Amino acid sequence: MTSSPARTLGLRTILVLVFAFLYIPIAVLVALSFNAGGLPTAWSGFSLKWYASLAGNAAILQAALNTLIVALVSTAIATLLGTLLAIGIEMRRQYGKGLEALIFAPMIIPDIVLAIALLSFFSLLDVTMGLHTIVLAHVVFNLAFVCSVVRARLKSFDWSIVEASADLGASALTTFRRVTLPVILPAVVAGALLAFTLSVDEFIIAFFTAGAGRASTTLPMQIYSMIRFGITPEINALATIVMAVSITALTLSQRLNRGVIGQ
């Protein structure tokens, strides 16, 4: 595109304004998490006391532990199933539109609909809800994401090396372990990191499938209730930590699998 100075200036202004819009709210939140004062909005000096008070808050620690358990278990299951699903689909290309729709549906169905569907399902079957039902639910959407990240990688996979391995007498399992897996491993790890982040951040489905009681409260549920029932500066500190964790995991995921997430 040809550029005049006025046009360049205009485009730069747009970029600065948009990035300001995107980052000022987050920056204010992070800055206030180091605020000494009790007021959540007025600055009165640097302090780490809200981080210290988080460390002493039993409810938040319990929620963090629950979140970690849910995220780790659902990520492990979704990564295994999602990878196998991706390989299965790419190996036999004659899958139909229906299968495609089935796999992508969890990415498209509104959270609230999937959440109430699972709630109705679990209560109809009289399943006691808790961390295990959150895990079951999280795998549903995590699967879709892992599968699509791994599939993107498999698109450029040279299947003749699998045949070569089989010709040389390797069993299907050996071929998978020694040939297929090493090639797609970055995508599998990227998919797992994505699933982990989504699971750590997920709120609505967990909220509906957690059942009653504090025992199965996850961090997002904890944050939601903290926001609704009285704002304390602790939220700023908690929000900063959660954001740092998500952004680190996703940056790693993005590095491992350039561009796939953005598509």
Next chain:
Amino acid sequence: MAPALAWLTALMVVPCALVLALAFFRRGIYGGIEYTFTLENFGQVLDPLYAGIFLNSARIAGAATLIAVIIGYAAAYAIAAAPRRLQPVFLFFAVLPFWSNYLIRTYAWIVLLNREGLVTQLLRWMGYTGEPPSMLYTEGAVIAGLVYNYLPFVILACYAPLSRLNPELAEASRDLGASALTTFRRVILPLTVPGIAAGAVFVFVLSIGNFVTPALLGGGRFQMIGNLVYDQFLTANDWPFGAALAMALIAIMLAVLMAQALLADRAAGRAKEAEGGADG
């Protein structure tokens, strides 16, 4: 493959089918479900009270979509016009906030719009002395929250066609005497419609079913369909009606997605013509 498909069938297809079925039953006298077939729930969805909430949701989601598309398109255009090597960096930082927790991003707006928040302090600093303006718990706050949360996706969706634009097309248009505005309106805009449509559909669909943003930034004063579904399931205990509302939500979504597919088809046809014209 089989275990993954079994998982999706058991925990997605069956539960969703169950919700569809629920919508055709009657609510029991003491809550719960009475298994007699009825279409009452769908009738109730059309009741002026609830239809009003649907319209209100559509209005709020529509406003958020419009604003997000304007800002997002401008940002995508600016990124696409930046030096090639900077584009991936800009794009990465444009999408990064999208990957942090939704609740936290929404909460950040409570901090900003609070009576003594940054916006009020900025106004004070600029010489404003009156009462702090009430910005939180308004419809504007809800719309701002929705725009903020979904903007990165619009940028991404609009960037894709903008970065693929053949610069020769714009040049040809200028050579033929078109002004910058005409070139934009007649050449660039039509070719990037699929991206705009994809971004717009995403914002609209996610906004119209949202319940977190209206609950937090609207202070519970602005009911949207999502809040209504939430209430029916967790407060009113009227699952059949809640299920019917959810089905109506899905129907709206499908209609919007279908309209987008049609539009994308037509735009693809036009793009082909334009490319053919440029080559020939």
